[in-house]
Amino acid sequence: MGFINSVKGKILIGFILAIIVYVGFMGNVAEAQNMSHYGATVWLHVLAGIVWIGLLYYFNFVQVPGMGQALADTDGPGPAAIGKYIAPRALLWFRMAAATTLLLGLLLLGTTGSIGSAFMLEPGFQVIGLGAWMGTIMAFNVWFIIWPNQQKILGMKSASAEEIATAKKNAALASSINVILSVPMLLTMIAW
The missing domain is CATH 1.20.5 (Single alpha-helices involved in coiled-coils or other helix-helix interfaces)
Structure with missing residues (x-):
């Protein structure tokens, strides 16, 4: 077993x-x-997207509220175990799934010769183009806003109390934006 x-x-x-x-x-x-390679790539793109969005929802709907409750519970164990053991591992899978989803999406657009058409929102490519833009924004948020701020929040990088408070606000905002964008972005993944 x-x-x-x-x-x-x-x-x-x-x-x-x-x-x-x-x-x-x-x-x-x-x-x-x-x-076909294309069919296998679509399947892997969707699979990676499921992992990415699943972890996004886990962070927003389970872990962050749970850590808030753990901090407020003076008689409980506190959020240390989550912050030390669970969050770093989940964030690694989160980042890798985001990168894999974006790269496979770009590969699919490249395979069909439609990267430029999609990102320029040309006729016939608006739906997939909107999805590509939303996915790109979301991946940017993961790698350049959420991850650097989470490193401060989790103590992986040294930061003052004021920097940690700012990091929490910035990470929460970027993560909330990603949750909001994920709903229409997922629709565009299956609509094209």
Whole structure:
């Protein structure tokens, strides 16, 4: 049971089952081998997006409110375990999922020769272009606003009490913007 409970085990078994399901739906292995790079990239793009947005929602709907309650509970254990053990790991997956989702999205646009058309919101590309812009803004927020501020909040970088208070406000605002953008951005991912 150790392997199935490990992160690597879960990921590996999940991918193996996905291949089995794909082969089963395709009818035979020969047809399954013809899966296009584009189709596989779309699947990985959506999978990475699920991880990214799932963690975004976890932070906003579970962890941040939970840490607030832990800070207010004078008789409880406090937020130290979350801040020391859970948040750094979740933030690593969060950053990697954001980067993977953005890069695979750009790869998909590049494969179809539509990066410029999408980002310029040309006719026929407005929906995917809006999604690309929202995803880019969200990834920027993750890497250049949320992550640097979280490093101060979690004590990974030294910061004064005033800098930490400012970091909390900046990270919270960028994270709230990402939650708001995620709803229409997810719609654009499936609408094009």
